[in-house]
Amino acid sequence: xxxxxxxxxxxxxxxxxxxxxxxxxxxxxxxxxxxxxxxxxxxxxxxxxxxxxxxxxxxxxxxxxxxxxxxxxxxxxxxxxxxxxxxxxxxxxxxxxxxxxxxxxxxxxxxxxxxxxxxxxxxxxxxxxxxxxxxxxxxxxxxxxxxxxxxxxx
Amino acid sequence: xxxxxxxxxxxxxxxxxxxxxxxxxxxxxxxxxxxxxxxxxxxxxxxxxxxxxxxxxxxxxxxxxxxxxxxxxxxxxxxxxxxxxxxxxxxxxxxxxxxxxxxxxxxxxxxxxxxxxxxxxxx
Numbered sequence: 623x624x625x626x627x628x629x630x631x632x633x634x635x636x637x638x639x640x641x642x643x644x645x646x647x648x649x650x651x652x653x654x655x656x657x658x659x660x661x662x663x664x665x666x667x668x669x670x671x672x673x674x675x676x677x678x679x680x681x682x683x684x685x686x687x688x689x690x691x692x693x694x695x696x697x698x699x700x701x702x703x704x705x706x707x708x709x710x711x712x713x714x715x716x717x718x719x720x721x722x723x724x725x726x727x728x729x730x731x732x733x734x735x736x737x738x739x740x741x742x743x744x745x746x747x748x749x750x751x752x753x754x755x756x757x758x759x760x761x762x763x764x765x766x767x768x769x770x771x772x773x774x775x776x
Numbered sequence: 777x778x779x780x781x782x783x784x785x786x787x788x789x790x791x792x793x794x795x796x797x798x799x800x801x802x803x804x805x806x807x808x809x810x811x812x813x814x815x816x817x818x819x820x821x822x823x824x825x826x827x828x829x830x831x832x833x834x835x836x837x838x839x840x841x842x843x844x845x846x847x848x849x850x851x852x853x854x855x856x857x858x859x860x861x862x863x864x865x866x867x868x869x870x871x872x873x874x875x876x877x878x879x880x881x882x883x884x885x886x887x888x889x890x891x892x893x894x895x896x897x898x899x
Contacts, residue, residue, distance in 0.1 A: 648803050652796045659795025659843070660788035666838030667787040671780065685841045685850070686877035692842065693878060697885035701893035714798030717809045718816060719791070719842045720878060726813065727882040731890035743890045750810050751882060754844070758817040758851050759871055765825040766855035766867025773859070 651713050658712030662719045666692060689720050696721035700728040726750035787839035790832065794843040813844055820848020825856070850874045 669691050673684035699705040705725050709716040716722055731747035748755070798812050807815070823829040829849040832840040840846050851871040858870020872879075 655799035656792035656796040660792025663791025663839040666842035689878040690881040693881040697889045701889040715795040718795045718798040727886040732895045761821040762851035762855040762871030
């Protein structure tokens with residue numbers, strides 16, 4: 623009798639865990655993404671401040687120089703196998719920043735090195751970044767064309 | 777000095793928030809990270825074209841330029857700027873020109889990394 627009651631309790635507890643666990647896991651994942659993504663942006667802000675204040679770059683050049691620095695850093699960390707570890711902790715916090723874009727170029731380039739420098743490194747480095755460039759550049763041209771059409775009409 | 781620190785707080789909060797939305801999409805929608813990246817860059821282009829992203833950059837600085845939506849904004853802004861300066865030709869070249877630094881850096885450093893580093897075994 624007591625045994626059956628315990629079993630029922632245990633079952634209820636298991637159900638409770640199952641119901642609550644994914645939610646808290648999601649909360650934890652989002653907190654981690656927020657923390658790491660935010661820190662990468664703070665680093666970006668430091669670089670931007672350096673380029674705009676010390677080097678007297680304009681806003682656009684400072685942003686570009688910041689991107690190049692972050693991409694270099696990401697390539698280095700990816701090469702050392704450290705970016706992967708950050709990614710396991712941070713999830714989208716390491717994917718969404720420009721460093722994640724760089725990682726998506728570097729990681730397949732390294733992985734397919736054994737398939738040669740042309741069809742391995744050269745081709746595979748765009749397996750993830752290619753779609754980003756296709757849709758990014760493609761939609762930017764559409765924007766330019768629409769702006770042109772509006773200019774003609776107006 | 778305080779203004780600078782406040783800027784870091786804003787960059788952290790906005791950049792973190794943009795990444796957190798990405799994580800929620802990853803966990804809730806089963807979207808692959810490639811689709812998230814494409815979605816973010818395209819969203820940045822559209823928001824940039826509508827003039828909605830620039831205010832976020834003015835507010836949060838690198839918190840808005842470092843996420844991939846900022847790259848999308850840069851592309852759209854470049855296309856519009858190109859159109860203003862060079863007409864239709866600029867609408868074609870402006871986007872890539874504005875994004876050239878990031879694209880070139882990714883290609884160059886990516887290639888170097890592939891030459892220098894050996895991939896870690898996945899286990």
